[in-house]
Amino acid sequence: MIEETEVYGTWRLVKGITKDPSGNLRPPPYGGNSAMALLALRKDGRMVSVLCDSRPEIPGTGEREYTSYCGTFSFNGSTLVTRVDACSDPNRFGTDQIRKVRMEGKLLVLEPPPREKDGILEYREMFWERIGDA
Numbered sequence: 001m002i003e004e005t006e007v008y009g010t011w012r013l014v015k016g017i018t019k020d021p022s023g024n025l026r027p028p029p030y031g032g033n034s035a036m037a038l039l040a041l042r043k044d045g046r047m048v049s050v051l052c053d054s055r056p057e058i059p060g061t062g063e064r065e066y067t068s069y070c071g072t073f074s075f076n077g078s079t080l081v082t083r084v085d086a087c088s089d090p091n092r093f094g095t096d097q098i099r100k101v102r103m104e105g106k107l108l109v110l111e112p113p114p115r116e117k118d119g120i121l122e123y124r125e126m127f128w129e130r131i132g133d134a
Contacts, residue, residue, distance in 0.1 A: 001077035002103055008134035011108055013037035013051065014127045021114075021121050029124055030065050031055045037126075039110075042134045047073045047082055051126075069097060078102070080110065106130065 013036075016029040030037065031053035039049045048070040058064050069087035073080055082097040100111040108128040114121050 002075075002101060004075050004077070006103065007041050007075055007080070007101065007108060008043050009041060009130045010132035010134070011039040011041075011128035012131050013039075014107060014129045016127070017125045019123045021123070026117075026120070026122055029126070031058075039128055040134070041073065041075075041080075045072050045074070047071065049082075071097075075101070 013030075016032070016035060018026040018029055020026055029035065030051050034053060034055040035051065036054040037049070037051035039047070041047045048068070050068040052066040053064045055064075067088055069082070069084045069089075069092055071083045071085040073082040075081075078101055080099045080101050082099075084092045084095050084097055087093055098113060102109045102111075104127070106129070108130070110126045110128065112124055112126075114123050116122070
């Protein structure tokens with residue numbers, strides 16, 4: 001179990017990993033090494049997350065991946081639940097965004113629920129490094 005105080009702070013995305021149901025690697029989220037992302041989890045229970053693909057140009061017919069949301073959150077030692085009250089995707093408004101949480105060394109690892117992309121179920125892990133206090 002992770003102590004709630006361990007998740008408080010401002011975090012920057014170090015890397016993201018995407019796998020298919022068999023564990024095979026898929027293209028990394030948000031443009032891989034070009035991803036720009038910040039996450040802030042404050043002691044007052046508010047959070048904000050912004051992630052985007054910052055490559056100057058997206059190859060082929062791909063789309064620039066971008067998401068942002070904020071809201072109140074709760075954390076029980078292994079799961080972070082955010083009640084969304086503002087977001088880039090209107091379908092998320094008023095929903096609970098649920099992330100499994102673990103620590104790998106000093107990195108905070110968030111795992112969103114699986115999602116389908118291009119007809120393939122994807123599993124993501126987002127690795128965050130603390131860059132400031134809450």
